[in-house]
Amino acid sequence: MSIIIDAELCTGCASCMESCIYDAIELDNNIAKVLPNCTLCRACIEACPEEAISLERDDAKAQKVDISQFKGVWVVAEHYKNKIQKVSFQLLSKGRELADILQVNLTFVILGTDFDDKLEEFSQYGMDEIIYIKSPILKDYYSDLYTKVITELVLETQPEIILIGATATGRDFAPRVAKRLRAGLTADCTGLEIDLETRNLLQTRPTYGGTIMATIRTPSSRPQMATVRAGIFKMPEKIKKNVNIRKIEYEFKEQDSVSKIVKVISKTKTPVNLEDAKIIVAGGRGVGSKENFKLIEDLANVLGAELGGSRITIELNWLDPDRQIGQTGVTVSPKLYIACGISGAIQHIVGMENSNIIVAINKDPDAPIFNFAHYGIVGNLHEIIPILIEEIKIMNLNKE
Amino acid sequence: MCVKQVPGVSEVRIDPKTNTLVREGVLSIINPNDRNALELALILKEEHKVEVIALSMGPPQAEEVLREALAMGIDKAILLSDKAFAGADTLATSHTLALAIKKVLKEFDSEENYLIICGAQAVDGDTGQVPPELAEELGIPQITYVQNLLLSEDKIIVERKFRATEIVVIETKLPALISVLIDINKPRYPSMAGIMKAYEKANVIYFDSMALNADSSKIGLNGSMTEVKKIFFPERKVNPIMLEGSTEEVVRKLCQYLKDDKIF
Numbered sequence: 307m308s309i310i311i312d313a314e315l316c317t318g319c320a321s322c323m324e325s326c327i328y329d330a331i332e333l334d335n336n337i338a339k340v341l342p343n344c345t346l347c348r349a350c351i352e353a354c355p356e357e358a359i360s361l362e363r364d365d366a367k368a369q370k371v372d373i374s375q376f377k378g379v380w381v382v383a384e385h386y387k388n389k390i391q392k393v394s395f396q397l398l399s400k401g402r403e404l405a406d407i408l409q410v411n412l413t414f415v416i417l418g419t420d421f422d423d424k425l426e427e428f429s430q431y432g433m434d435e436i437i438y439i440k441s442p443i444l445k446d447y448y449s450d451l452y453t454k455v456i457t458e459l460v461l462e463t464q465p466e467i468i469l470i471g472a473t474a475t476g477r478d479f480a481p482r483v484a485k486r487l488r489a490g491l492t493a494d495c496t497g498l499e500i501d502l503e504t505r506n507l508l509q510t511r512p513t514y515g516g517t518i519m520a521t522i523r524t525p526s527s528r529p530q531m532a533t534v535r536a537g538i539f540k541m542p543e544k545i546k547k548n549v550n551i552r553k554i555e556y557e558f559k560e561q562d563s564v565s566k567i568v569k570v571i572s573k574t575k576t577p578v579n580l581e582d583a584k585i586i587v588a589g590g591r592g593v594g595s596k597e598n599f600k601l602i603e604d605l606a607n608v609l610g611a612e613l614g615g616s617r618i619t620i621e622l623n624w625l626d627p628d629r630q631i632g633q634t635g636v637t638v639s640p641k642l643y644i645a646c647g648i649s650g651a652i653q654h655i656v657g658m659e660n661s662n663i664i665v666a667i668n669k670d671p672d673a674p675i676f677n678f679a680h681y682g683i684v685g686n687l688h689e690i691i692p693i694l695i696e697e698i699k700i701m702n703l704n705k706e
Numbered sequence: 707m708c709v710k711q712v713p714g715v716s717e718v719r720i721d722p723k724t725n726t727l728v729r730e731g732v733l734s735i736i737n738p739n740d741r742n743a744l745e746l747a748l749i750l751k752e753e754h755k756v757e758v759i760a761l762s763m764g765p766p767q768a769e770e771v772l773r774e775a776l777a778m779g780i781d782k783a784i785l786l787s788d789k790a791f792a793g794a795d796t797l798a799t800s801h802t803l804a805l806a807i808k809k810v811l812k813e814f815d816s817e818e819n820y821l822i823i824c825g826a827q828a829v830d831g832d833t834g835q836v837p838p839e840l841a842e843e844l845g846i847p848q849i850t851y852v853q854n855l856l857l858s859e860d861k862i863i864v865e866r867k868f869r870a871t872e873i874v875v876i877e878t879k880l881p882a883l884i885s886v887l888i889d890i891n892k893p894r895y896p897s898m899a900g901i902m903k904a905y906e907k908a909n910v911i912y913f914d915s916m917a918l919n920a921d922s923s924k925i926g927l928n929g930s931m932t933e934v935k936k937i938f939f940p941e942r943k944v945n946p947i948m949l950e951g952s953t954e955e956v957v958r959k960l961c962q963y964l965k966d967d968k969i970f
């Protein structure tokens with residue numbers, strides 16, 4: 307199996323080279339040549355404007371499943387301390403959209419206990435059906451139990467799409483389920499669309515820490531599974547609807563779970579809620595010290611905003627870890643994001659670029675953050691922010 | 707333990723002017739999390755006298771990362787390399803790795819008592835899916851996102867980071883698989899003697915699809931369910947309005963803009 311370049315058609319335009327993240331194509335006499343480190347990812351095939359690139363396959367392609375047997379969109383709920391997490395609801399709103407395009411049902415799958423009297427409330431979020439698997443042990447998350455229950459349900463019900471939050475929990479059981487079902491799984495999606503002709507789910511995801519986007523599909527198998535980032539899709543509108551509720555009391559056997567939870571350690575003092583914040587004020591290394599963060603906090607306070615920071619501020623112990631925004635922290639999408647003394651590293655950007663309005667305050671006019679900001683102020687934050695606070699205080703007074 | 711060779715990602719950045727990818731310097735490195743996996747394996751080797759074997763699937767160039775692992779002090783390095791492995795998604799990758807692990811376990815006659823250590827994620831594909839899929843295929847429990855581990859006889863007790871500020875402590879029996887975060891330890895540098903040994907004496911063992919007795923419909927492109935349809939650079943759309951003037955002026959301008967945008 308290999309990538310073939312038709313020398314007749316190739317114009318040496320180098321589009322394929324640019325599309326190759328493995329640096330596995332070079333121009334040889336103005337004709338593209340594939341190098342041995344090619345991983346057959348096939349990005350170049352799509353990128354070639356001349357259709358000069360193709361994949362030579364051998365015929366052993368895995369047996370095809372009858373994909374038309376699979377119908378319906380599922381969202382698997384995640385919960386913690388008996389509360390369904392925001393990302394699950396966000397997936398319901400996207401799931402509704404996909405289900406409508408495909409003209410199929412949207413199902414919310416909950417594995418837990420103590421949700422009986424909450425199902426009514428959940429049923430306002432636009433699904434057609436709730437499957438509630440109930441067992442006392444499902445109060446906590448166990449990868450083997452989730453895998454067992456979900457695979458059994460999939461085999462019985464045959465959904466075509468399964469959406470799961472790309473959290474430490476979702477990213478733990480989703481691959482295990484995918485493997486047991488031999489289903490394709492796309493990680494960490496930030497975009498989901500339907501190609502109606504094939505009913506394929508087009509799953510767009512960042513790779514290389516957000517520098518490159520890839521669109522992935524699972525053409526010949528079902529279900530199509532995807533883990534999806536939090537904070538990308540909006541919360542669903544509440545609506546009145548008849549929801550079919552299916553409750554299954556599940557009995558596990560002793561040997562179903564090999565691992566046991568010893569304890570949970572929590573490091574938080576006050577709950578931080580960056581994901582839902584309307585306004586976020588974030589500080590970076592440019593703030594200068596832990597003491598100086600008081601200024602950033604003051605700005606957050608007059609704005610009624612949540613406080614966040616770049617990873618460095620967490621590493622320096624200026625802020626608590628749950629305030630980190632970015633690739634390895636939380637993804638946020640507030641109406642207003644004010645970045646103070648943050649340079650704009652790509653790992654930070656991917657966590658906040660969906661904010662409606664971004665304001666950057668930085669003393670370096672060439673700081674990359676300005677490429678992503680709507681309003682930029684070049685200057686010393688220690689001079690600008692106190693004045694900004696005063697101005698906002700006056701505005702707040704006028705409003706009252 | 708599993709090591710992946712990845713492009714030197716800290717060197718990859720976007721040129722903001724042309725919006726294209728700029729690659730500088732090193733071509734490929736050991737995936738950062740896998741260095742931590744290596745370090746953990748070496749600590750266990752020192753404390754518990756276990757044998758450490760590193761496994762990598764990749765093109766022949768991936769031998770480099772295995773040499774580095776040997777230089778750090780592992781006992782044995784195996785490279786799974788075959789054209790037929792190329793184009794693998796995580797399903798096919800984990801299948802290939804599982805075949806090799808089963809083969810090695812058989813040779814060592816230790817199908818009961820082993821620990822697989824992976825990185826929590828690779829910086830390029832960045833799915834973090836290989837470890838759970840591998841555990842599933844081996845039929846052993848997994849604990850992902852591990853930031854601390856205690857091994858005693860036939861069981862492990864680990865700290866798993868499952869939320870930004872919360873850790874769950876889990877106990878499980880061996881055999882088991884864990885995937886580690888970069889906060890778990892500080893990887894060592896190979897010693898001079900280690901480097902000499904790794905390059906002069908030690909051997910990297912090669913397995914191809916024949917050696918693994920692999921079913922060609924389950925490896926490489928054929929064994930993959932997902933396919934990359936398109937790769938593109940994210941559009942970074944905004945052109946900032948730069949506010950100029952005295953501090954008072956820029957603050958007033960900003961507030962006015964934010965009022966117009968109905969933020970205030």
Ligand SMILES: Cc1cc2nc3c(=O)[nH]c(=O)nc-3n(C[C@H](O)[C@H](O)[C@H](O)COP(=O)(O)OP(=O)(O)OC[C@H]3O[C@@H](n4cnc5c(N)ncnc54)[C@H](O)[C@@H]3O)c2cc1C
Pocket residue numbers: 515589590591592593615616617618619630631632633634635646647648649650651652653654657667668669670673685686687688
């Ligand atoms: C695998 C990986 C994952 C990562 N994940 C994340 C993540 O999730 N989130 C994250 O944020 N980072 C992450 N990082 C780190 C990231 O690459 C950057 O190092 C980090 O975001 C930089 O933080 P910073 O902007 O605060 O600091 P710096 O880059 O040091 O920038 C400080 C800025 O402050 C400005 N400044 C200094 N003094 C003043 C002043 N008085 N007034 C105004 N401006 C001033 C400077 O001009 C500079 O632009 C990750 C890195 C890696 C490799």
Ligand SMILES: Cc1cc2nc3c(=O)[nH]c(=O)nc-3n(C[C@H](O)[C@H](O)[C@H](O)COP(=O)(O)OP(=O)(O)OC[C@H]3O[C@@H](n4cnc5c(N)ncnc54)[C@H](O)[C@@H]3O)c2cc1C
Pocket residue numbers: 347491492493511513520522708709710711737739740743761762763764794795796797799803823824825826827828829830831832833834835836837932934937
């Ligand atoms: C742009 C792009 C997007 C992709 N998206 C997807 C996707 O959504 N779904 C999908 O199934 N596949 C996807 N793939 C394919 C996937 O990258 C490959 O299967 C890759 O071999 C393993 O996945 P990973 O890099 O995500 O590894 P991860 O699962 O992130 O790696 C975790 C750990 O597993 C071990 N490991 C992983 N690969 C190897 C190896 N080759 N040898 C030894 N140990 C290893 C290492 O310990 C590593 O630290 C994508 C590929 C590209 C190029």
